[in-house]
Amino acid sequence: GQQLNQSPQSMFIQEGEDVSMNCTSSSIFNTWLWYKQDPGEGPVLLIALYKAGELTSNGRLTAQFGITRKDSFLNISASIPSDVGIYFCAGHRNSGGSNYKLTFGKGTLLTVNP
């Protein structure tokens, strides 16, 4: 199936540092989503991007939908310990009647050292 290449696989940073992660694909996606998964929980939506070039912020989070519609990045500024978790990118493709399907990246494991 379609693959989203997410990097880095893991990050270990100090509290207060900024973080950047990204996803790329060989195919066009019409919607990009970023989720966070805490240990023992299901993923929770952080940011949704619907238009190429769109830049959206949610508090300390900023995400962009790449112009080519084949990539997206997520930045976290001034990290805090509760930012720890796995961050997933996901995309929707308008493929006939199955535009409900999400394709997920493999995740970025973020560890924040207090």
Added chain:
Amino acid sequence: GAGVSQSPSNKVTEKGKDVELRCDPISGHTALYWYRQSLGQGLEFLIYFQGNSAPDKSGLPSDRFSAERTGGSVSTLTIQRTQQEDSAVYLCASSLGRGVETQYFGPGTRLLVL
């Protein structure tokens, strides 16, 4: 509660046994999804239910996997003759059922096949 709930939260079974995993979606959500999350991997789409339409079963990995949704609400994912490679977290999500939209995830069922 107001969110998606899943049971059991953990399940340990012996190879060859059948298991049933349950999902209670958010009230009023007509769309329901099952995903599988293996260690270090992203979420793998399994099956999608939307209202009274025929489910999209294209993600089910083998005929040992089946799912049903009774009364347009609760869903059960059944794995017959479990294998060790079935060990994973099985996540359920629901959404309003209007196409590209936010999916709300449950906490998942952690399945371990010995």
